[in-house]
Amino acid sequence: MDTLIQAAYLIAAALFILGLKQMSSPVTARRGILWAGAGMVLATLATFMAPQILDSDQVSTNIILILIAIALGGGYACYSGKKVAITDMPQMIAMYNGMGGGAAAAIAAVELLKASNEAAHDVTGTATVADMLGADVAILGILGAIIGTISFSGSIIAWAKLDGRLNRSKLLPMQHVINALLAVVTAGFAAAIYFTNSIDTIIVFYVLALVLGIFITVPVGGADMPVIISLFNALTGLAVGFEGYVLGNAAMIIAGIVVGSAGSLLTQLMAKAMNRSVANVFFAGVGTDTAVASGNGSEGVMKEIQAQDAGILMAFASQVVIIPGYGMAVAQAQHKIWELTQILTEKGVSVKFAIHPVAGRMPGHMNVLLAEAGVPYDMIYDMEDINADFKNTTVALVIGANDVVNPSAKTDSSSPLFGMPILDAIDSENIIVIKRGRGTGFSGVENSLFFADNTKMLFGDGQKAASELIQAAKEL
Amino acid sequence: MIEGLAAIYIFMLAGFTGYEIISKVPVILHTPLMSGSNFVHGIVLVGAMVALGIAETTTEQIIGFIAVLLGAGNAVGGYVVTERMLEMFKPSEKKSNGEGS
Numbered sequence: 334m335d336t337l338i339q340a341a342y343l344i345a346a347a348l349f350i351l352g353l354k355q356m357s358s359p360v361t362a363r364r365g366i367l368w369a370g371a372g373m374v375l376a377t378l379a380t381f382m383a384p385q386i387l388d389s390d391q392v393s394t395n396i397i398l399i400l401i402a403i404a405l406g407g408g409y410a411c412y413s414g415k416k417v418a419i420t421d422m423p424q425m426i427a428m429y430n431g432m433g434g435g436a437a438a439a440i441a442a443v444e445l446l447k448a449s450n451e452a453a454h455d456v457t458g459t460a461t462v463a464d465m466l467g468a469d470v471a472i473l474g475i476l477g478a479i480i481g482t483i484s485f486s487g488s489i490i491a492w493a494k495l496d497g498r499l500n501r502s503k504l505l506p507m508q509h510v511i512n513a514l515l516a517v518v519t520a521g522f523a524a525a526i527y528f529t530n531s532i533d534t535i536i537v538f539y540v541l542a543l544v545l546g547i548f549i550t551v552p553v554g555g556a557d558m559p560v561i562i563s564l565f566n567a568l569t570g571l572a573v574g575f576e577g578y579v580l581g582n583a584a585m586i587i588a589g590i591v592v593g594s595a596g597s598l599l600t601q602l603m604a605k606a607m608n609r610s611v612a613n614v615f616f617a618g619v620g621t622d623t624a625v626a627s628g629n630g631s632e633g634v635m636k637e638i639q640a641q642d643a644g645i646l647m648a649f650a651s652q653v654v655i656i657p658g659y660g661m662a663v664a665q666a667q668h669k670i671w672e673l674t675q676i677l678t679e680k681g682v683s684v685k686f687a688i689h690p691v692a693g694r695m696p697g698h699m700n701v702l703l704a705e706a707g708v709p710y711d712m713i714y715d716m717e718d719i720n721a722d723f724k725n726t727t728v729a730l731v732i733g734a735n736d737v738v739n740p741s742a743k744t745d746s747s748s749p750l751f752g753m754p755i756l757d758a759i760d761s762e763n764i765i766v767i768k769r770g771r772g773t774g775f776s777g778v779e780n781s782l783f784f785a786d787n788t789k790m791l792f793g794d795g796q797k798a799a800s801e802l803i804q805a806a807k808e809l
Numbered sequence: 810m811i812e813g814l815a816a817i818y819i820f821m822l823a824g825f826t827g828y829e830i831i832s833k834v835p836v837i838l839h840t841p842l843m844s845g846s847n848f849v850h851g852i853v854l855v856g857a858m859v860a861l862g863i864a865e866t867t868t869e870q871i872i873g874f875i876a877v878l879l880g881a882g883n884a885v886g887g888y889v890v891t892e893r894m895l896e897m898f899k900p901s902e903k904k905s906n907g908e909g910s
Binding site (some may be wrong): 354394447573585589 | 832833878903
């Protein structure tokens with residue numbers, strides 16, 4: 334029986350890797366998730382046959398509990414995942430990821446509690462957790478616990494921030510110093526678990542790690558959220574891999590470490606796209622104090638334009654470049670934008686979409702939305718490919734994007750965004766910005782593009798503004 | 810069962826595999842792939858089932874129950890969201906392919 338279970342895990346691990354591989358190409362991506370899903374079902378079913386479970390004294394109670402927990406957890410996730418709007422997917426990924434981290438941490442908790450219980454009842458009286466588990470299992474188990482717990486509470490905070498339930502970016506004065514101290518203390522308790530058999534130590538350790546995850550994530554600015562979610566995704570993978578070692582489960586080790594390394598690389602790619610290091614994301618806290626101090630780069634007034642005039646301007650343009658951002662996602666304006674694009678194309682205007690690597694709340698977020706609306710791939714350009722083209726652009730239409738077109742990132746060394754590569758919308762002949770209000774972007778930094786001479790502001794909800802543009806362009 | 814050097818080999822090879830998978834991915838698939846890898850670490854469910862399966866005391870059962878609850882949420886939620894995201898790539902591909910006609 335054990336051989337069969339191991340074989341099932343092996344096949345599952347292979348299906349995960351092949352599935353992820355297929356997900357890396359648009360043509361096979363859909364098959365990829367089906368394969369990975371099949372692997373998951375196989376591994377789950379095989380686990381019901383696991384001898385550890387069947388040999389337990391409380392086998393019937395535990396199996397019933399397992400079934401109830403799967404039904405509740407899976408049922409809730411299925412319902413929420415099906416119901417959530419496409420635009421809100423980033424925070425759902427954050428939440429499901431946090432759940433995975435929490436699960437890994439809870440597995441470690443069961444193992445550590447068992448070991449400390451055994452150690453306390455050991456005849457020698459001085460036995461430690463490490464004696465019971467063995468040094469390697471104890472170390473990886475504790476590491477997985479700390480990583481999983483941080484990923485759990487951190488992801489929940491990321492979810493709350495993206496979902497608009499939590500807006501503050503500051504909890505305490507000198508947050509970074511406190512975080513560093515807290516990290517040291519948490520590490521101290523982690524080490525203490527290894528050398529003792531005290532259950533209290535384990536409890537304090539988990540509480541500290543939970544708080545640490547919260548403290549680390551709260552100061553992170555909104556623009557950096559994609560990086561953080563990706564990082565927590567990688568961390569959860571790592572924690573799962575470590576707990577897989579603790580349980581001697583090959584499928585968990587392979588899947589966890591594959592995700593851990595893939596996620597780390599993805600995190601680095603994202604941070605690089607923003608010209609920031611991963612450490613910088615954590616410790617700089619764009620949009621907190623610094624942003625307020627340097628919000629003086631934007632003198633002058635915003636010039637308003639009516640949709641009618643904007644529509645005419647675009648209809649007679651030779652080239653229009655559309656720059657979507659998170660605002661488009663919020664307004665669900667992608668379908669209207671595509672309709673507008675089709676009308677403009679009929680009138681002989683060359684229309685292109687320019688996507689900043691970190692536009693939206695996750696890399697590729699905008700691509701997903703535009704794909705949903707039906708915009709073909711060949712109209713969508715990456716930053717490197719389009720930037721030189723802005724000089725030949727009659728109208729750059731910025732819809733719901735802000736920080737990614739802020740020229741201060743190039744010119745103003747005091748700006749918190751300084752050094753981040755941006756879309757050079759400012760090089761266009763005209764810039765039309767569709768924006769709900771006069772406020773700053775998610776990073777809290779003033780955008781000097783909005784005050785530029787060639788910029789006109791079209792205030793209003795993205796979807797409504799796009800409809801008005803369609804009307805105006807159609808009438809010509 | 811999986812110990813010492815063999816474990817280190819598994820860790821290393823799995824690490825390279827993950828790196829290899831991501832390094833050639835177009836930007837448009839970063840989000841679905843992140844979501845997909847989020848689903849894959851839902852395999853933690855399997856470990857959570859074992860943790861609850863071997864639980865003896867009530868405390869262990871409670872923590873194990875939470876583990877399975879969260880693990881199932883990760884696996885199922887990750888799948889549903891990834892599926893929905895990749896779903897959208899289908900019509901757009903058709904349109905871009907059929908544009909010439």
